[in-house]
Amino acid sequence: MDYGQIAAAILAAVSAGGIAYALFYPRLSGQARAEQRRREFAAPAAIRAAADREAQSQARRGQVAQSLKDIENREKARHKVTIEGRIEQAGLSWSRKQYWLLGVVLGIVMAVVLLLTSGNWVVMLVGFVVGLLGLPRWYLSHLGKKRMMRFINEFPNALDVIVRGIKSGLPLNDCLRIIANEAQEPVKSEFRLIVEAQTLGLPLTDAATKLYERMPCAEANFFGIVLAIQQKTGGNLAETLANLSRVIRERRKMRDKIKSVSMEAKASAAIIGSLPPAVAGLVYLTSPGYMDALFYTDAGRIALVGCGVWMLIGVLVMRKMINFQI
Template identity: 55%
Template sequence: MELGPLLIGILAAVSLGGIAFALMPYLSGEVRAEQRQDQLTNRVAARENASVQRTAASRREQVSKSLKELEQRQSARTRVDLATRIMQAGLSWPKQRYYLMSVGLALLTGFAALLMSHNPYVALGGLLVGGLGMPRWILAFLTKKRIKKFVNEFPNAIDVVVRGVKSGLPLGDCLRIIATEAADPVRTEFRHIIESQTLGLSISEACERLYQRVPITEASFFGIVISIQQKAGGNLAETLANFSRVIRERRKMMGKIQAMSSEAKASASIIASLPFVVAILVYFSSPDYISLLWTTFHGKFTMLISGFWMGMGVMVMRKMIRFDF
């Protein structure tokens, strides 16, 4: 009977202790301190997020402005003059030398056409082909050959820049290393970049001019990357490493396309050369029979029409087997 009040007292004390323990944080101000700390933490995080968003927005705005400026500059340089075409071919000729070569080729082809046909109209056609067509074809052939060499060596030059930037070298020193140790025509083009810097241009402007001398997508991308990095910042080594990998993958894809289209190119070459081969064989077997094609009016007219349609067929086949990407 005497244990009842004792147990009741113990239970009451335990209850009061539990209530006091539960209410103690609120009475001592710990809950308010935690709430204020959470509010301060949330404010700091919100400020940091807002700062990051402002920085990202500012960087995107700078990149968009840089891209617009580069697009405007490249659109202004779409028209290529004769001096630029000569420079793209890797020649250091003045315009007068090009004109003299055109006149010489025109006289040579016109005289050869006159000797073979004894027709002044054919000789006039030879003059036009030699004076207007052959010099342009020579420049286009040299430009294509030079661009092919540049594309093969350009990834190695970018790798030199990547390794130099990662090791702590400035971008200008990396470009100087390429200008002295890379293979032509990459060495020559980067030497032009260094010379442009010496004349007072910035690195981004000098790299943008690379596209004028080497009109390919890779050169344009390189100028854009350098220009954006100079204005907006960023990890240049990582960007150029990815760019080098893309160039190598494009070159691999080009090799695969050439391998897959080699059969079609061989077939097109055989089909295009077959009429000439047959005409030569017929001429050796019976020259009087085939000579009617260039000794009579009807034969000449037939050759003219046949040559036109054959040229159309060659152009169509060339378009079908040519892949640009």
């Protein structure tokens, strides 16, 4: 027999054996079954991991939604402001007794002045009610708005101090103490109250939430919401507060821009609203008898009341047109 044929036959047999080994050995040895079992186990594990991540994401969203809902409920409960709350918002240290004493004094003064000028007991009674209930409330509201504007202007600087302190490694409580000692009023006193509330054992989120009760503006509310959400869900507090500071500054820029744009309309409304009483006063000074019919006849009094009502409606409409809420 030729050796070439023998070698070819041997090579053919070896090749056939190698092919058969490659095709049938995994099945015979169980490797294919093991690989299939690994794939079967790996697929449910990936599915379970994806389901766990989705469940964690939903839980995080649920915590955020619950935090916002709790804050909204607290805001609804605080909608009615008491006299003590108004005094605290104005930055005064009055008691309820002092408030009502001031109201009584103002009411008596207004009643006496109107009685001496008009001689009408009804007008005197109206003046007493206005002095008792209206003037003290208006005074507290005026002081509260001025104090709130100072707080809004200084609050972004306080947030920047917190952001820089956190980035440098200081705890949040130490940053709050720095603001309570070195910031401008009224931010200084408000953060001092937050620090004192923490010292007494109140959680930081509750202490920050009470800031909105003393300073009912959107900026203080945002600060409380940020701290409440960060405590429950975690995250980068420095970055969040930096974004809040930027938003507050942009809101102030928008407010100033709207104020400058609407100044012409406000001046026009003031001139239009002051023309009728100014003209009536000048006519009365130059020719007193010319307007006697308006004060001493029934038709004149009805005309005065009607003109006053229409003027009030016009002033309120113009005020609504030129005031913008941000």
